[in-house]
Amino acid sequence: MYVAVKGGERAIDAAHAWLAEERRGDPAVPELTVAQIREQMTLAVNRVMAEGSLYDPDLAALAIKQARGDLIEAVFLIRAYRTTLPRFGQSRAVDTAAMAVDRRISATFKDLPGGQVLGPTFDYTHRLLDFALAAEGAPPPAPKAPVRDEPVPHVTALLDRDGLIEDQPKDDTPAPDLTRQPLELPASRALRLQALARADEGFALSLAYSTQRGYGRTHAFVGELRIGRVAVEVDLPELGFAVEIGEIELTECDTVNQFKGSKTEPPQFTRGYGLVMGQSERKAISMSLVDRALRWHELGEDFTGAPAQDEEFVLSHCDNIQATGFLEHIKLPHYVDFQAELELVRRIRREATQIREAAE
Template identity: 80%
Template sequence: MYVAVKGGEQAIDNAHAWLAESRRGDVAIPELSVAQIREQMALAVGRVMAEGSLYDADLAALAIKQARGDLIEAIFLIRAYRTTLPRFGASRPVDTGAMAAIRRISATYKDLPGGQVLGPTFDYTHRLLDFALAAEGEAPVAPQAAPVGPVPRVTGFLDREGLIEPEPACDDPPPDLTREPLDLPAGRALRLQSLARGDEGFLLGLAYSSQRGFGRTHPFVGELRIGEVMVEVEIPELGLCVAIGAITLTECETVNQFTGSKTQPAQFTRGYGLVMGQSERKAIAMSLVDRALRWQELGEEDSGAPVQDQEFVLMHADNIQATGFLEHIKLPHYVDFQSELELVRRLRASAAQEAAE
């Protein structure tokens, strides 16, 4: 039970008005448009779409604007809006092998069919502030190149020689994490869903921990590709599939060592990451965590590392759940605190009395 606070509703209304004023900032400066955010903050928009489980760049940009750039708050807004949308059906699995890639690299093979395509990346920048951007001049025009694809998968080269495990089977049909609560232990399909919309920073920390020895996962990036894939839905009445649009995805397949077991020869194993938008850091981290969580099915020993603990990873990866549980302590807990305050006072008084005796 909370102590009633008089005037609370008026105070909340005032806080909302102040928030709107703070969001707008100096009215002498032109206001950011949703289109500007969508086009010029594409990586932030991609993260909000991925972790919000809703592919709509305009809505993600609107959420970023409303949240004043707080991406977790924007993800919260998108997820809340998503619950209001009707479902008309389910799309077919997308074919990432047919991706029209704008970026496609491999750390395992230098010469690839289709070539290494650097694409738009920060990898080769000097990480120096570009003060020319402050002048708000026109952007340089990049050479135009057509996306590549379809191109063969790098893991296919190893697969032909039997040097990598066969593609692990997934649950059929896969469960839907957005409609059913997470149930542990979770199959790989459900784990991948959870990781795909998990917090990027959390997954990055887990992936880094595994590289440092807490989980023994230090893979090669077999292939990283970014590009558009077609989304198709089946129309049972017509007996055909219809393409309803294209979405941008980032896919990462990692190649990991495996010394073998009594039943399996030495070979490479797979880690997998797939994320909406351009988010290669998240896709790579996801693939490392995916591989670390597969230790049981591969017959490996439990190292006790957090990244190999399914409950630890999956129950803490969701930033919206984490935010709700963390920020609820800002709410009034007056009665709870008063009871603990009285307890501390009694304990101190008892200790003082015993010391006096």
């Protein structure tokens, strides 16, 4: 047994060495730097930060490099590192109304206070391969984007002003911290949003798409999608006031959904909400659609059996690290389990053969 263990260790060391060689690739090709990944693969970096629950572009870029571009593995690395960090306190809730927007669009109002800001987006590109990028020459200088530090009002405030959208109740009760405590069901909306914010983007996208195809009571319009920077403030008791410690980039999505009203509520629109670290439009929109689907109970709607309406199904399966761990563990040794089942199948077959022969 000792020899087998030692042999296994040598094999694992060799596998690690081979992995490092594969990660590096052809030594004749210059190695990617963390700074290059951070600056030129920003959407991948943003996804790793969001699903890893840690806002640090440098560490996210390092994780992507170490994981050979496997974003789920990079998220795993970030989460594992985050668990080693001490926590000194918590910040105030960020004020997205004060966001310095880089991109801000609305599908519900063409003309709105503050205007539409297209910002950096693939929405209007032709989806044709740009072979000029393969030439690796210096790109032509891009026109300077206007700096917009003035806050712009939320679009839903326009509907709220006329009482056409549901009130947004304020709840100052601290939500449980999913990075420190296990998920408990039933979950409050704050906890559901926290889980969805760090959920796998592909899973959230599939659920959101299912609601659009009829598997859930949503017919959403993007009231507003905004991307920009918000200040992070921390209360310092010894000073008696809050201090800004930095700023982070966020993507926020408010969806406006149809609602027929009820015996106690007049006809009005309802809300879906998504907020994600970094630029992550697809995730924020998906999150807002799933959030709205999960609100069927509090809005007095019928449960249609759609997956996106099932809180336990959504929250128990949206985490990619938990899903990956359970999925990939089946490739690890299960020799004893399989041998037990193999012997059981053989015994059943022998007994069946004996019964058949006796009958003949």
